[in-house]
Amino acid sequence: MINIILFKVIKIKINEKNKLRKKNKASKFNVPPKIIIDIAKKSLPSIGYLINKSNINVDFSLTFGFSAPDKTALTYGLINAIIYSFDCFLSNTAKKFYSTYKIVPDLKNEKIELYLDFKIYIKLFFVLAFFFKLLKVLLAYKYYFKIKGGVAYGASN
Structure with missing residues (x-):
């Protein structure tokens, strides 16, 4: 018996191929925890600046009860x-x-009813100033973030 194949069709599902490629080339986040904590500490003043320039409205309502009244009172x-x-x-x-x-x-019934309305009013200028301050902090630590591919500092990688 002789089999002759004139045309061979290979079916490739593009989505699955791209998923495999992305899975194989997954970026690894290798920044030490000490650096992340340092970035968070240095970005706190800019968060304080943003809160300082904002108007905040909070409306909070909570009705709750547990099976035991002592648990309800402690909570x-x-x-x-x-x-x-x-x-x-x-x-x-x-x-x-x-x-x-x-x-x-509610010391007699078991229930939890929660309503929270939290509104922050900030001018756009202050939001942009916050992002620029945050960007300044992140750029100070840019050497700890690994960049794959592309051209960096005038030479190809």
């Missing part, structure tokens, strides 16, 4: 401590800060 105290600490921080740092909080513990 109520913890939530109040966290929320009012957050409120104190924002009222001291934001340009204008308006807040309303309504926290109601």
